[in-house]
Amino acid sequence: MAFIGMLELSATIQVWDEKLGAKQKQDAAAALVFTGIIEIILLCAFTYRLWKRIQDGQTQVTPGRAVGYLFIPIYGLFWMWKVWAGYADALNSFRERHGFPERASGKITTTFTVIWLVSILLSWTPAGPLGAMAVWISLMVFIAHTGKLTSDLA
Numbered sequence: 001m002a003f004i005g006m007l008e009l010s011a012t013i014q015v016w017d018e019k020l021g022a023k024q025k026q027d028a029a030a031a032l033v034f035t036g037i038i039e040i041i042l043l044c045a046f047t048y049r050l051w052k053r054i055q056d057g058q059t060q061v062t063p064g065r066a067v068g069y070l071f072i073p074i075y076g077l078f079w080m081w082k083v084w085a086g087y088a089d090a091l092n093s094f095r096e097r098h099g100f101p102e103r104a105s106g107k108i109t110t111t112f113t114v115i116w117l118v119s120i121l122l123s124w125t126p127a128g129p130l131g132a133m134a135v136w137i138s139l140m141v142f143i144a145h146t147g148k149l150t151s152d153l154a
Helices: 002-016 022-053 063-071 075-085 087-097 106-122 128-151
Strands: none
Touching: 022 063, 022 075, 022 087, 022 128, 063 075, 075 087, 075 106, 087 106, 087 128, 106 128
């Protein structure tokens, strides 16, 4: 996953590099689209697995809905808050119901969601590489934190 992040960062830098020719920029843009698609697939798979692990009949969001609603235009922006920033609350409720002591940090999940949204805006500017780097760093922290707390549920 880190390799895809580095490829995306490199492509983003090349797209905005004024010294490169049109063909090189076009190739970099194609690489950026490719890495973006891979990134979305991996994030959707991770999101699905997170929500699948906490299904106990009391969790309101299903794994399919967690991923599917992200693709609804405009509503998907609201849904990001429910699915990513709100995951810590859902996980903590699940852990409480089943007697697990450690709690997930809502600050980490909210920070990831905010950085994701800001990076979408930055990707259309010369600051795109900064946004891409911030997303990958926050994504790794999000995965490490929530993945650890979710994986010990079994």
